[in-house]
Amino acid sequence: MGLQSLSDHSHRGCAHRSLAAEAGSQARRASLHSHRSWGWLQIRRLIVDLGPWRPAVNRLPAVDKLERRPRAEDQRPRLSCVPWLTRGGDGGAIALDVDPNLIDAPAPSGSRALEEEIAALRHDRDALQLGFFEAAYVQQRLGAPRRLRRGAFDIAGETFPVRHASGDFLTAFDTGVHTVLGLGDIAGKGLSAGMWFTHLVGLIRLFARSLHDPAGVAAAINGHLASLDPEAPITTLFLTWADACTGDLVYSNAGHPAPLVLRRDGSVEWLSAGGPVLGAVPDATFVNGGAVLNPGDTLLGYSDGILECCNARGEEFGVERLVDATRSAIAPSASATLFSVLGSVQDFAADAPRVDDLALMVVHRLDEA
Incomplete structure (x- = not known):
């Protein structure tokens, strides 16, 4: 009508x-x-x-x-x-x-029901946010301490997740004979990667106490991850046995970006010996590499998020800038060196959004124990 x-x-x-x-x-x-x-x-x-x-x-x-x-x-x-x-x-x-x-x-019952539903959703959101922060806290507690002193070694490490939990991780612990230092990157981001982190750290601690070298630990972890169903995420790992008395390092690098050793004279050595990423090839072979940190030398470990951090023009930070930043950052403490390098990365990226987790580990050998 x-x-x-x-x-x-x-x-x-x-x-x-x-x-x-x-x-x-x-x-x-x-x-x-x-x-x-x-x-x-x-x-x-x-x-x-x-x-x-x-x-x-x-x-x-x-x-x-x-x-x-x-x-x-x-x-x-x-x-x-x-x-x-x-x-x-x-x-x-x-x-x-x-x-x-x-x-x-008065307000119809439908409106009250809608308000109650919105309130319930807000409560669930707040609970989920709290769960994220608790997961991040647990990950931080299970990882390496932010600063550690072992003999002549001054050690500092930081992870910077792009989400609440990080796929990049650090671990540090003593076996009674040497100090085990690990830096890894689990494929993925957020809670899924963070959950795998707890499993990886447990495996590292388990095998490091029963096996005698980093290559053996890398091979054992690789075989375990490759046998899992469903498949575990691909993981890179740099693992080293550090002798705080002599400065000797025995390491194995499983597909991780090679850490650098900056010598006191300004020369650079790369720690790349090892094998492929973990979990990809079940029968992969891993080898050990060796290096010595002399007084005044610095080891810098990092994740690919550092190298691939981009500025507004799409340029990556890259290896050359990392070396220059490390040379410019050498300071009396490992923590000061770490944050100086991080500051260089942040200055380079400026306001460009960060899309990947970041991790840095610095081991500085002091002149005196």
Whole structure:
């Protein structure tokens, strides 16, 4: 049933009556009452571009507010027509279908249910956020301490997750004979990588106490990861046995970006001996490498997130900048060196968003134990 032309009724001033008559149908009343949960005001008609009927619209009385008079139970819902006219000359009218009984009605049960659902979702969100922070805290506690002193070795390490938990990890512990230092990168980010971290650290600690060298530990972990179903994520690992008395390092590098040793004279040595990434080749062979940290020498381990950190132009930080930053960063403490290198990376990236986890480990041999 359509609205009649307003011009047909302008001379009788009955625009309100024709609209009210239309609203009197039982179908419209049922529709109005079936939508109470959406509010007491419903837009039923929108008449646009009245064209030649503009004068008639201008003669309609202004409707500033809705009447709120009581009505009998059998009274039909009231209609009000609100005219409008733009500066450009276009006009129209909005017919508003109003049930006065609903104006002062309390909030419908549907609205309360929606508010309760929103409150429940907020509670779940807060609980999930708390779980993320707790997972990050556990990961930090299970990893290497931020600063460690073993004999002449001054050791510092930091991980910087792009999400709550990090796929990059550090580990450091003593076996009674030497100090075990590990730096790894689990494929992926966030909680999934963080959960694998706890498993990897447990394996490193388990095998390091029963096997005699880093290559043997890398081979054992590789065989274990390759046998898992479902498959474990690919993992890189640099693992070294450090003798705090002599400065000797025995290491094996399983596909990790090669750490560098910056000598006191400014020369650089790369620690790359080892084997492939862990979990990819079940029967892979791993070998040991060796190096000596002399007084004044510094070992810098890092994750690929450092090398691949980009600036706004899409340029990567890269190996050359890392070497320059390490040379410029040499300080009396390992912690100061670490944060100097990190500052160089941050200055390079500036405001560019970070997309990968970062990890740094610095081992500085002091002049005196």
